[in-house]
Amino acid sequence: MIIMITIHDVAKMAGTSTATVSHVINGTRFVSDELQIKVKNAMDELNYKPNMMARGLKGGSMKTIGVVVPDCTNTFFSEIARAIDRCCFSKGYNIILCNTDNDVKQQSSYCDMLISKMVDGVIMISSDNSDDDINKLINASIPVVIADRTVNHKGVDNIIVNNEKGGYDATKYLISLGYTKIACIGGPSFISSSNQRVLGYRKALIESGIEINEDYISHGDFHFAGGIKSVSDFIKLKDRPEAVFATNDMMALGFIDGLKSLKIEVPNDVSVIGFDDIQLARITTPKLTTIAQPLDELALKATTLILNKVEKKDLSISQIILNPILVVRDSCKKK
Amino acid sequence: MIIMITIHDVAKMAGTSTATVSHVINGTRFVSDELQIKVKNAMDELNYKPNMMARGLKGGSMKTIGVVVPDCTNTFFSEIARAIDRCCFSKGYNIILCNTDNDVKQQSSYCDMLISKMVDGVIMISSDNSDDDINKLINASIPVVIADRTVNHKGVDNIIVNNEKGGYDATKYLISLGYTKIACIGGPSFISSSNQRVLGYRKALIESGIEINEDYISHGDFHFAGGIKSVSDFIKLKDRPEAVFATNDMMALGFIDGLKSLKIEVPNDVSVIGFDDIQLARITTPKLTTIAQPLDELALKATTLILNKVEKKDLSISQIILNPILVVRDSCKKK
């Protein structure tokens, strides 16, 4: 910068000490009205902006939260990041966004950076992370919230969506429409949230006295292409299902697309329900009936949790489980 | 943190001074091999991580770039942000992501924060920003690159996509398929990039000796819904066009969707070409033929530009214009 306006400049102009200026800024000590006005005027006139680095160095905080996601290009994560940013911004914090690509090395490297930069807290939304990174952060006494993933670690908050309930609700909904032959397209088996959704599916069937047909349960890749691919298996099924629960929206949409090219209509010939409620779900034809993850709530809770910890209001460790919500649109109909 | 390892600890352990340790870390002066090894061992053993705040305070840099976008939920921007993060990360920088919602007040507030945090540079991808913010940043001697928007400001780099050429190419492509009755769905008239695309459309028609029918040119809102709405105007047209250039993909997809519900097929009854090449374009049926914006190149150039400036390698101001690319898929066919 050509010239930086410091607290000294303000103090000089207001005819007082840096201590008083600092106290005026932070409201940390009584300062007479008269002097306060002088200081504020000086700040305005000089257009003074506190230097966050100096503040941070002196045991304070830079008011920055690290947000670690696999890939912000994925709307699911970008929507969370957006919501987190909104919350943080409203409380005077900024976010440092980190895209790990689900790569352990990258994630570790990002965490090192975050420690170096002494962020106030970290919200991790990772589908694959070793506890090493968490420990690193905790050891640097940086509060951590793990979102969207179950974790067993005494030192971190954990906030997740009840995937099993989501799968259960989705299946129950199809049953309530009159279906009994219900297939399920699972995700990659190493992703726990996917497995839990399938578990909910099983539970709902059993509870309703419907026998589970293992042939009805397939596994996709959580992507559009995987949904399309499931179609070929689907049509080969001897006793073809009349309804399908796809464990995420992308596969649901791919599946519907695949059916379309075979002139099988949704929901007339087959009812399909998804999971996630990504933006796309509102746009496609038919609009997708799905189980919404409460992203805003998740982001809000995660941010609240981390900021409470940062500001030392609450040091307890919590485990929060959010309930997903059934969103009825046009891809399912009564049998 | 429970306890912070500082450069002093390292110096003590290695039996030398902090200056030498600093020089070893930064390679800023010769240090004998013997001593270097001692220092490096001490750093390893203590698991020392330099404190970026202290480094930044002392005239250095925090290695952080501010990235200002309207909304990272929009795939167009999230893909740019992602690419920028990739570039920055590879050079040891992090990004602070700022979502302005196209709101001038928010953007200004974010910029204040970025100045406070003394980021090394700012990449702004904004469709609406006053020069005030740019000036604020420049005055704080923070380099700025404006991407995806034309700007007249002596102090900032500017990197844009040749929208006119994109519109021209799209239209020329439709002409090359044998069409002469070609409609155009423009965007909001206050968005310059949209207007430039329409300009290219006009140019291509004139150049090919096709008379411009003003009735063929409508205006949408750049969203899916706007595309659907255009359909009603479209079918009312007396001499119905056989091909349509939508000035962005979202409208193109909405338009196709609207046609679909009227049993008008794309590309059999109407050819449609879009602009942007968002991820969705690869997924829908039919897959959308479109004009791709070279996002990766844009991000790479923007990052290179800003980092060169940050590291004082290049202080000149550049204006870069990138060419868009025609991506042929399934939404257009020969007449």
Place this chain on the structure above:
DNA sequence: AATGTTTTGTTAAACGTTTACTTTTATATT
């Protein structure tokens, strides 16, 4: 042997805040 030069290291002063400690001034109590 005396001097200059290069090589290698160290000391200590910044950077802009916050905050514990100290000082000054005003008010109350004896």
Place this chain on the structure above:
DNA sequence: AATATAAAAGTAAACGTTTAACAAAACATT
């Protein structure tokens, strides 16, 4: 009037780096 107490403001030492200025050793040149 002298002292104690409270209120308001100031002084200066941190925070963890970098780096200019200085110092000492090692070597080369006269």
